[in-house]
Amino acid sequence: MKFPRLALSAAVAAVLGSAPAFAATDIQFWHSMEGALGERVNALAADFNKTQSDYVVKPVYKGNYGESMNAGIAAFRAGNAPDILQVFEVGTATMMNARGAVMPVQEMSEKAGKPLDPKQFIGAVAGYYSSADGKLVSMPFNSSTVVFYYNKDAYKKAGLDPDAPPKTWQELGTAAKKLKESGQECAYTTSWPSWTQLETFSAWHNVPYATKDNGFGGLDARLAVASDLHQRHLENLAAMGKDGSFMYGGRGDEPNSLFISSKCAMITGSSGLRANISKNAKFAFGTSTLPYYADVQGAPQNTIIGGASLWVFSKKSPEVYKGITEFFHFLSSPEIAARWHQETGYVPVTIAAYDMTKKSGFYDKNPGTEVGVKQLNVETTAQSRGVRLGFLPQIREIEDAEIERIVSGKTTAKEGLQTITTRGNELLERFERSVK
Amino acid sequence: MEKRVVFSHKTLPYLLLAPQLIITVVFFFLPAGQALWQSFRLEDAFGLSSEFVGLENFLALFRQSSYLDSFRVTAVFSILVATIGLAVSLLLAVMANRVLRGASLYKTMLIWPYAVAPAVVGVLWLFLFSPSVGIIAVALREIGINWNPRLDGNQAMILVLIASIWKQVSYNFLFFLAGLQSIPRSLIEAAAIDGASPARRFWSIVFPLLSPTAFFLLVVNVIYAFFDTFAVIDTTTQGGPGTSTAILVYKVYSDGFRGLDLGSSAAQSVILMFIVVCLTAVQFRYIDRKVQY
Numbered sequence: 001m002k003f004p005r006l007a008l009s010a011a012v013a014a015v016l017g018s019a020p021a022f023a024a025t026d027i028q029f030w031h032s033m034e035g036a037l038g039e040r041v042n043a044l045a046a047d048f049n050k051t052q053s054d055y056v057v058k059p060v061y062k063g064n065y066g067e068s069m070n071a072g073i074a075a076f077r078a079g080n081a082p083d084i085l086q087v088f089e090v091g092t093a094t095m096m097n098a099r100g101a102v103m104p105v106q107e108m109s110e111k112a113g114k115p116l117d118p119k120q121f122i123g124a125v126a127g128y129y130s131s132a133d134g135k136l137v138s139m140p141f142n143s144s145t146v147v148f149y150y151n152k153d154a155y156k157k158a159g160l161d162p163d164a165p166p167k168t169w170q171e172l173g174t175a176a177k178k179l180k181e182s183g184q185e186c187a188y189t190t191s192w193p194s195w196t197q198l199e200t201f202s203a204w205h206n207v208p209y210a211t212k213d214n215g216f217g218g219l220d221a222r223l224a225v226a227s228d229l230h231q232r233h234l235e236n237l238a239a240m241g242k243d244g245s246f247m248y249g250g251r252g253d254e255p256n257s258l259f260i261s262s263k264c265a266m267i268t269g270s271s272g273l274r275a276n277i278s279k280n281a282k283f284a285f286g287t288s289t290l291p292y293y294a295d296v297q298g299a300p301q302n303t304i305i306g307g308a309s310l311w312v313f314s315k316k317s318p319e320v321y322k323g324i325t326e327f328f329h330f331l332s333s334p335e336i337a338a339r340w341h342q343e344t345g346y347v348p349v350t351i352a353a354y355d356m357t358k359k360s361g362f363y364d365k366n367p368g369t370e371v372g373v374k375q376l377n378v379e380t381t382a383q384s385r386g387v388r389l390g391f392l393p394q395i396r397e398i399e400d401a402e403i404e405r406i407v408s409g410k411t412t413a414k415e416g417l418q419t420i421t422t423r424g425n426e427l428l429e430r431f432e433r434s435v436k
Numbered sequence: 437m438e439k440r441v442v443f444s445h446k447t448l449p450y451l452l453l454a455p456q457l458i459i460t461v462v463f464f465f466l467p468a469g470q471a472l473w474q475s476f477r478l479e480d481a482f483g484l485s486s487e488f489v490g491l492e493n494f495l496a497l498f499r500q501s502s503y504l505d506s507f508r509v510t511a512v513f514s515i516l517v518a519t520i521g522l523a524v525s526l527l528l529a530v531m532a533n534r535v536l537r538g539a540s541l542y543k544t545m546l547i548w549p550y551a552v553a554p555a556v557v558g559v560l561w562l563f564l565f566s567p568s569v570g571i572i573a574v575a576l577r578e579i580g581i582n583w584n585p586r587l588d589g590n591q592a593m594i595l596v597l598i599a600s601i602w603k604q605v606s607y608n609f610l611f612f613l614a615g616l617q618s619i620p621r622s623l624i625e626a627a628a629i630d631g632a633s634p635a636r637r638f639w640s641i642v643f644p645l646l647s648p649t650a651f652f653l654l655v656v657n658v659i660y661a662f663f664d665t666f667a668v669i670d671t672t673t674q675g676g677p678g679t680s681t682a683i684l685v686y687k688v689y690s691d692g693f694r695g696l697d698l699g700s701s702a703a704q705s706v707i708l709m710f711i712v713v714c715l716t717a718v719q720f721r722y723i724d725r726k727v728q729y
Contacts, residue, residue, distance in 0.1 A: 066694055073696070077483050094696060098482040250586040251676065257568055394695035398502075404677040408587045423502070430496070430697065433487075435480045 025055050025319050027327065028082040030062045030072060032308070033142070040343055048330045055323030065091070065308060066393075072313075076101055081313040083320055084327075086141065088308045089128065090392040093215065095311050096137055097390065097435040103312045103321070105328065106136040111318070112325040120332065124302050124376040125349050128386035129309050132216055139310040139328050140349040142340075144272040145303045145372045146192070146200045148291065152284040154265035158182035165288035169236060172266070172291045176245035179265050186247035186264040188240065191255040193248075194399035195306060196268045198225055201233060203384040204290055206298035215388035219432040223395070223424045226417040229296065234406050234413035241407045248407045251400045270306060271372035275345045287368030289375055301384045303375040307346060347372045390431025395424045468709065474702035481696040493703035502679050503687070503704075510683040513597070514661035521601045521657055522650065525608030530638070532609070533616045543613065550606035554664060558671030561599040585673065589680030592673045596681050599672060600665045608653050615649035616642065655719050662712060684708050 033041045038061055045057040062068035065088035072085040087095050095102055109116040118126045118136045124145075129138045152162035158178045166172040176187035190196050202209035207229055212221035240246035247264055249255025259267040260281050267273075268290060277285055292299040312324055330336060337353035340346065342362055348354040354373055357363065363370040380386075389395060402416040411419070475493055479486040497503045532542050549557070564572045567584045576583040585592040619642060627637045666685050669675060675682030675690060682690070685708060692701030 070693055070696075073481050094481055098480065098484055100484045101482045248587050251674070254586070261568060263568060391695055391697060394691065394697070397690065397694075401676065401678040404587060408677070410678075423500070426496070426500070427695075427697075430478070430700075434478050434485070434697075434699070436485060 024053060025317075025323050027055055027057045027084065027320060027323050029057050029059045029084040029086075029310075030068055030082040031059055031086040032061070032063065032065045032068045032088075033086070034061065034064075037142075037344060040340065044331070044336065044340070047336075048327055051330065052326065055326060057323075057327055076313065081315075083313060083316055083324060085311045085313065086308045087138070087311050089306050089386075090396065092129065092138070092309070092386075093388045093390045093392060093431075096131070096388070097219070101314055102137070103314045103316070104131070104135065104137045105139045105310075105312055105324075108312055108321045109325045109328065112322045114325050114329060116325075116328060116332070120350050120352065122347070122349060122351060122354065122373070122377050124378070124380050124385070125305055125347070127380050128305050139312075139331070141308060141310045141331065142344065142346045143305040143307040143309075143349055143376075144270045144346055145305050145376055146196045146268055146290060147271050147303075147368075147371045147375065148288045149259060149267050149269060149273070149277060150286050150288065151259070151262055151265040151281075152286050154179060154182075154184055154262065154283070158184065158265075162284070162286065165286055166266075166291055167289070168294040169233070169291045170294060173236070173240065173245070175266070176240060180243070180245050184265050186258065187245040188266040189247045189249045189255045189258045189264040190267060191249070191253045191269040191273070192306075193251065193403045194396040197233070197237065197403065198230065198399055199387050200290070200303050201230070203302060203304045203386075204292055204300050205229060205296045206301035206381055206383050207296075208383045209387055210389055213382040214386065215390075216382070216385060219390070219435065221389060222428055223389075223421045225399075226414075226421045229293070230417055231413045233293070234403070234416065237403075238406050238409065238413060242409070246407075248404065271347060272307075272345045274369065287371045289371055300375075302378045302380055303372075304384065304386045305347070305376065345369075347376060351377075389428060390435070391427040394427055395420075398423050398427075471702045471705045471709075474698055475706045478699045481698070489699070493699045494707070497700065497703055497707070502682075505679050506682050506684050506687050509593075509679070509681065510662070513593070513600075513665075513681075513683055514658050516597055517600050517604065517661040517665070518654060518657040520597070521604045521608055522653055524601065525605045526612050526646075526650075528605065529609050529612035529616055530642075532613060546609050547606045549603055550610070552603065554603060554667035555671050557599050557603045558668040561595060561602070561668075562672045565595050585677075587677050589677055592677055592681050596665070596669055596672055599668045600661065603668070604657060604660055608657070611649050611653055612646065615646045619645050651719075655716060658715060658719075659712065662708070684711075 029045065031038075031041055041059050045059045049056050060082070062071045065086075068085065069087055069091050072082060072087070075081045081101070106116055106118065116136060116139075118130060118134060121136075121140055125140045125143050126136065128143075129136060129140055131137050148165065150165050155162040155175075158175075158181070160175055160178055166175050172188065179187040199209055202214075202225070207227060208214060208224045210221045210223050210225075212218045215221035237246055241248060247255075247258060249258045249264070253270070253273070255264075255267065256269060256273055256276065258264040259269070260277055262281070262283055274287065289300065290303060310328070312321070331340075332350050334350065334352035334356045337348055337350045338356045338360075341348035341353055341357060348357060354377065358370075399420050402411070402420050405411045406413050406416040476488060476490060477486050478489045478493070528546055532539065532546065535542055552560070562570075564570045565583070565585060567573050567586065573583045583591060585595045623641055623645075624637055627641055632640065662683070663685050665683070666689065669681055669683065669686050670689075673681045675686050684704065688701050688704045688708065691697045691704065695701075
């Protein structure tokens with residue numbers, strides 16, 4: 001009896017003795033990256049966990065962007081918020097105005113003694129997630145932007161130069177006519193209509209999308225899309241829709257299949273679409289910058305980003321904040337950020353990662369992958385920094401609905417934009433009151 | 437000698453009722469009460485600031501043209517789902533009831549769609565009618581119909597109607613068939629001997645005797661159209677194009693969960709609850725009287 005007891009106490013002592021080694025701080029990280037992207041996130045967390053032993057980042061997939069944001073909010077209300085939550089760009093205003101719920105990442109990193117420098121990020125990326133005084137509120141992670149893709153085979157067939165994509169909307173119109181004449185069923189389509197044709201369109205032409213610097217300057221911002229330029233553009237799209245050179249393909253990324261199946265020869269879509277096209281399209285394709293109206297002063301300016309960023313919840317322990325700060329420094333280190341960019345198709349979020357990718361010859365080997373970064377990597381203006389409006393998901397829905405009505409000829413561009421402004425502003429007023 | 441079993445225990449009935457009561461309270465009264473409370477407040481998504489605004493959420497809704505539109509869409513949609521659904525399934529039930537050979541095969545096939553989840557139904561019909569790849573869409577284009585439910589509101593409505601009705605027909609069919617089989621054959625035979633035509637026999641004998649079933653199904657179908665078609669709409673049209681298929685329950689979801697406007701979403705569900713209570717009351721009060729049990 002004596003020996004087993006001794007052995008038992010020895011075992012207990014061994015377990016107790018080794019306990020401090022296991023006392024790493026857990027960091028809950030809720031995200032919306034599915035499939036291959038989810039595997040990349042798991043690999044990132046595993047790599048980070050290997051580099052040190054004090055913190056363990058635990059990534060959890062919580063459904064698509066809308067679902068995980070709802071899950072995060074519900075968890076916060078129940079007093080159970082995760083440490084890090086990935087939130088899509090249209091949720092930025094909601095998160096930013098939840099002052100008691102989020103911990104601004106720059107403030108967090110400063111308190112942890114290892115400040116994050118907003119200057120290391122690409123201008124248009126940092127601008128989107130910064131407060132009015134230029135401080136990072138959330139951590140840029142996966143950013144995409146709108147680029148222009150075209151079918152080179154269809155261009156050849158129509159007698160167009162496959163290496164000269166249209167630079168302006170005028171040129172796009174001419175190319176569309178030639179494509180139609182060559183028997184192409186549809187010349188041009190667009191995914192994410194509200195994001196590409198109104199939000200990005202405004203920034204690209206350096207015109208306001210909303211007052212108060214697109215909402216960066218205060219909650220009393222109101223929509224400014226009922227302008228002559230926006231009207232002209234939607235009238236142009238409607239006219240192209242009538243003669244069949246533009247095909248409306250639905251909301252979100254539904255229209256992508258029209259391009260990949262070579263039904264449409266040109267598309268404006270997310271830079272993240274590239275991987276899908278190169279995998280599934282049976283034709284040679286090119287990537288180029290977005291078309292613009294040549295007679296608009298200041299165009300082209302820069303595009304704005306889509307995708308998501310990482311938010312940190314408030315009321316966590318300093319130890320957790322230290323761990324998150326370490327994790328964010330790891331994510332923004334050039335090697336990791338460059339690898340994330342090259343493997344996923346998202347744009348690089350830091351300048352160092354961009355330079356590193358450039359030097360490695362990645363852009364020469366994969367022509368077109370640089371277009372998105374180039375569109376973003378410029379000095380932004382008050383109108384082109386991004387959009388920060390509350391209830392933006394609903395505003396986009398109103399916009400999609402009106403664009404549908406304009407293109408199908410149920411209303412004019414002028415009336416449609418007026419409806420968008422009136423109904424969007426009602427929502428903005430509600431939002432302003434709800435967060436006060 | 438007393439033959440009846442008497443439970444003298446005072447608390448036993450309550451205990452036996454408790455599970456059902458608890459479920460009703462937890463899953464109906466509490467959420468409904470919370471929705472009512474929420475509908476009078478304006479609150480941010482995180483619940484950090486909350487303000488009592490009285491009836492403002494409701495007034496704001498009725499100023500919104502999209503909300504009034506949603507009423508019209510819901511009315512058209514539920515009337516069509518209920519009437520077409522009932523008519524088609526009654527026809528199928530009458531036919532299936534007359535089949536002599538392979539009757540159980542027909543019946544089984546007709547009941548099958550009920551086992552399919554609404555979301556799956558939506559995806560199924562979406563594939564068939566998808567403008568770029570769907571076989572029915574391609575066939576429609578062949579005969580010269582420009583099918584694109586992403587742009588044409590009426591076509592989108594037809595798509596969600598077909599999917600919703602297809603799913604519900606099985607359920608209606610089952611009840612109609614059971615109703616038909618419970619009609620005494622002697623009545624129909626007597627009418628036949630008196631020289632009544634099949635149509636006459638149907639309208640004078642079968643249909644009136646089926647009216648309790650039909651009435652029950654009417655209530656169920658309207659409620660189905662109001663609520664259960666959510667998944668079909670979410671998977672096919674997401675309420676679009678424009679707002680042409682955004683029925684009330686879909687708007688509750690999209691304002692609440694996509695838009696995070698809890699006050700407005702709660703006010704809409706309170707209105708929806710009120711409408712369903714009224715509809716059911718009207719149905720029992722007026723239509724019930726004309727039904728012969």
